[in-house]
Amino acid sequence: xxxxxxxxxxxxxxxxxxxxxxxxxxxxxxxxxxxxxxxxxxxxxxxxxxxxxxxxxxxxxxxxxxxxxxxxxxxxxxxxxxxxxxxxxxxxxxxxxxxxxxxxxxxxxxxxxxxxxxxxxxxxxxxxxxxxxxxxxxxxxxxxxxxxxxxxxxxxxxxxxxxxxxxxxxxxxxxxxxxxxxxxxxxxxxxxxxxxxxxxxxxxxxxxxxxxxxxxxxxxxxxxxxxxxxxxxxxxxxxxxxxxxxxxxxxxxxxxxxxxxxxxxxxxxxxxxxxxxxxxxxxxxxxxxxxxxxxxxxxxxxxxxxxxxxxxx
Amino acid sequence: xxxxxxxxxxxxxxxxxxxxxxxxxxxxxxxxxxxxxxxxxxxxxxxxxxxxxxxxxxxxxxxxxxxxxxxxxxxxxxxxxxxxxxxxxxxxxxxxxxxxxxxxxxxxxxxxxxxxxxxxxxxxxxxxxxxxxxxxxxxxxxxxxxxxxxxxxxxxxxxxxxxxxxxxxxxxxxxxxxxxxxxxxxxxxxxxxxxxxxxxxxxxxxxxxxxxxxxxxxxxxxxxxxxxxxxxxxxxxxxxxxxxxxxxxxxxxxxxxxxxxxxxxxxxxxxxxxxxxxxxxxxxxxxxxxxxxxxxxxxxxxxxxxxxxxxxxxxxxxxxxxxxxxxxxxxxxxxxxxxxxxxxxxxxxxxxxxxxxxxxxxxxxxxxxxxxxxxxxxxxxxxx
Numbered sequence: 001x002x003x004x005x006x007x008x009x010x011x012x013x014x015x016x017x018x019x020x021x022x023x024x025x026x027x028x029x030x031x032x033x034x035x036x037x038x039x040x041x042x043x044x045x046x047x048x049x050x051x052x053x054x055x056x057x058x059x060x061x062x063x064x065x066x067x068x069x070x071x072x073x074x075x076x077x078x079x080x081x082x083x084x085x086x087x088x089x090x091x092x093x094x095x096x097x098x099x100x101x102x103x104x105x106x107x108x109x110x111x112x113x114x115x116x117x118x119x120x121x122x123x124x125x126x127x128x129x130x131x132x133x134x135x136x137x138x139x140x141x142x143x144x145x146x147x148x149x150x151x152x153x154x155x156x157x158x159x160x161x162x163x164x165x166x167x168x169x170x171x172x173x174x175x176x177x178x179x180x181x182x183x184x185x186x187x188x189x190x191x192x193x194x195x196x197x198x199x200x201x202x203x204x205x206x207x208x209x210x211x212x213x214x215x216x217x218x219x220x221x222x223x224x225x226x227x228x229x230x231x232x233x234x235x236x237x238x239x240x241x242x243x244x245x246x247x248x249x250x251x252x253x254x255x256x257x258x259x260x261x262x263x264x265x266x267x268x269x270x271x272x273x274x275x276x277x278x279x280x281x282x283x284x285x286x287x288x289x290x291x292x293x294x295x296x297x298x299x300x301x302x303x304x305x306x307x308x309x310x311x312x313x
Numbered sequence: 314x315x316x317x318x319x320x321x322x323x324x325x326x327x328x329x330x331x332x333x334x335x336x337x338x339x340x341x342x343x344x345x346x347x348x349x350x351x352x353x354x355x356x357x358x359x360x361x362x363x364x365x366x367x368x369x370x371x372x373x374x375x376x377x378x379x380x381x382x383x384x385x386x387x388x389x390x391x392x393x394x395x396x397x398x399x400x401x402x403x404x405x406x407x408x409x410x411x412x413x414x415x416x417x418x419x420x421x422x423x424x425x426x427x428x429x430x431x432x433x434x435x436x437x438x439x440x441x442x443x444x445x446x447x448x449x450x451x452x453x454x455x456x457x458x459x460x461x462x463x464x465x466x467x468x469x470x471x472x473x474x475x476x477x478x479x480x481x482x483x484x485x486x487x488x489x490x491x492x493x494x495x496x497x498x499x500x501x502x503x504x505x506x507x508x509x510x511x512x513x514x515x516x517x518x519x520x521x522x523x524x525x526x527x528x529x530x531x532x533x534x535x536x537x538x539x540x541x542x543x544x545x546x547x548x549x550x551x552x553x554x555x556x557x558x559x560x561x562x563x564x565x566x567x568x569x570x571x572x573x574x575x576x577x578x579x580x581x582x583x584x585x586x587x588x589x590x591x592x593x594x595x596x597x598x599x600x601x602x603x604x605x606x607x608x609x610x611x612x613x614x615x616x617x618x619x620x621x622x623x624x625x626x627x628x629x630x631x632x633x634x635x636x637x638x639x640x641x642x643x644x645x646x647x648x649x650x651x652x653x654x655x656x657x658x659x660x661x662x663x664x665x666x667x668x669x670x671x672x673x674x675x676x677x678x679x680x681x682x683x684x685x686x687x688x689x690x691x692x693x694x695x696x697x
Contacts, residue, residue, distance in 0.1 A: 059685055077689075080689075081693075082689070082690075082692055082693030082696050083689075083692075085696050086692070086696065089696075141554075141558075144555070144558060145558070145562065148558070148559075148562035148563050149562060149563045149564045150561075150562045150563070150564065151562055177547055178494035178547035178563075178564075179547070179563060179564075181548075181563065182547035182548040182563070260551055260552070261552070261555055263548065264547060264548055264697075265500055265546065265547075265548045265549035265695050266695055266696050266697060267692055267695060267696060272692065275502075275688055275692065276688060276689075282685045282688065282689075285689075
């Protein structure tokens with residue numbers, strides 16, 4: 001009986017290997033996570049480090065050649081008015097797009113989470129997801145046509161005899177312009193349209209998880225609808241909103257196609273990176289520009305974690 | 314990740330451009346065709362009738378030489394340079410900003426023009442062009458060229474505007490309305506050269522000789538002009554299709570443009586015309602260059618010959634809105650191009666064109682403003 005307690009090693013290389021791995025569970029775990037660690041370590045973190053290193057080099061003013069010496073002068077260059085404008089412009093745009101998305105997404109998500117059932121629920125999901133099925137570029141070009149000076153929206157306004165209202169909005173300083181498609185307002189509208197689904201989905205998920213009886217209890221205890229929204233519903237849905245805002249904020253921060261097609265030709269961070277790394281060969285400055293959204297998002301995610309956003313993902 | 318790869322690639326490209334040119338040997342005679350050929354080209358440059366059956370300049374070449382043509386398209390000059398640095402390609406259709414970098418980096422080899430019988434057909438003005446000829450050595454075969462014309466709306470301008478003035482200075486156009494918000498400018502920093510070209514004619518006291526070689530004062534004057542232009546421009550154009558749409562739907566009536574947009578808009582029945590104004594125009598010229606480690610040199614030489622003596626020059630110039638490097642291609646009926654077509658694409662304006670090249674600090678006058686400063690300053694101009 002006892003002589004069968006330990007089996008003799010099995011024959012064959014594969015079988016032995018398998019046995020060895022089974023007898024060493026730690027080794028098994030190590031082998032399982034090795035590819036992921038390699039991927040994260042080399043491809044992901046490694047790439048980021050290479051990027052960071054580039055940003056500490058500088059370009060020689062005279063010859064235009066990259067000097068491989070440590071310097072902070074490239075970061076100082078970011079603070080030059082024209083470059084700083086780009087950063088401020090992008091951050092303000094990302095912030096307003098996020099705010100607008102949250103305001104628009106909340107009622108839609110609330111309806112879907114609380115009232116939509118069966119067929120309506122399916123319709124909601126299709127409605128939110130449908131824009132994601134078509135190409136991003138096609139959507140942006142379509143919007144260009146909608147917003148153009150001789151485009152659909154202008155035509156609608158003219159038919160409604162509301163051209164004066166549109167002209168009034170477009171004559172506003174900063175956000176206005178010659179037409180919607182060459183103004184910040186147009187860029188903003190398209191950003192909101194493109195990123196809205198990324199806000200709706202997490203908000204809807206977090207609203208689904210708010211127990212209905214809590215709201216009923218609030219009203220039983222005499223809270224007005226406004227109070228129960230402010231003190232019960234909104235705080236419970238906040239992690240979802242913050243989770244959605246991570247998407248809308250970071251996606252706007254990095255996008256370089258929309259402002260190129262719809263907007264006034266003033267650069268956003270993504271476009272600045274694209275221009276600097278190209279024929280200009282100013283890779284350090286391009287890298288430094290890239291570090292800005294990374295740092296901003298670092299702070300953003302840190303704040304979002306504090307608000308419990310990652311529980312809603 | 315892709316961004317980083319690009320960064321690395323550009324870094325390598327830059328490094329390569331700095332190293333001394335390698336002494337690549339010129340091919341002495343052609344061998345047996347190797348049966349394959351790979352080309353890095355601009356989109357639309359190598360057509361085998363798949364987009365439109367009428368435009369095919371590959372199939373016949375493959376049949377006669379047995380060289381199977383493979384095409385890798387590249388969207389920017391930087392992409393072309395980095396693809397050539399990676400290697401594995403035989404030919405590249407390099408523009409003026411890439412060609413000298415490739416030569417300096419030793420990535421392309423001298424071309425023996427004795428092996429290309431039809432070299433004699435090349436436009437004499439292009440044979441020794443400085444963007445592919447270094448110290449008398451040819452590094453390629455001229456492929457196509459074209460001007461950046463002034464495109465205008467014929468309903469607003471009954472007669473063609475004769476000066477770039479209409480896009481640089483605020484004024485009342487012939488239809489009685491201001492040009493503010495109705496003109497466009499190119500969004501690449503190289504557009505500073507267009508401003509310099511305008512100043513060359515209108516402010517002779519600045520002493521601008523070459524719009525790609527500007528000293529500090531000339532450069533500052535060009536930037537000043539562009540800052541004024543910013544007030545007139547609602548959107549800078551970057552993408553040809555976006556510009557076409559802006560002319561149709563955005564009320565834009567004048568802008569610098571490629572003949573490509575003009576031809577497409579005309580084909581669509583839009584009221585546009587184009588002109589090379591009296592100040593001249595900037596332009597581009599592409600060269601077919603041979604990789605220093607090309608695996609299929611014989612096929613590559615055969616293709617260079619083919620590019621000069623087939624329907625390629627003629628049909629491609631129609632397809633792309635460009636001008637053939639072989640003037641005969643306009644009239645010899647080898648393809649669809651006609652004398653009028655060539656003129657429309659800019660053939661007659663050759664002498665008025667300043668071909669695109671990368672501004673460097675090393676220029677004849679000395680102390681010129683290098684391209685990376687053009688980039689940051691043009692960003693500031695566009696930021697208004």
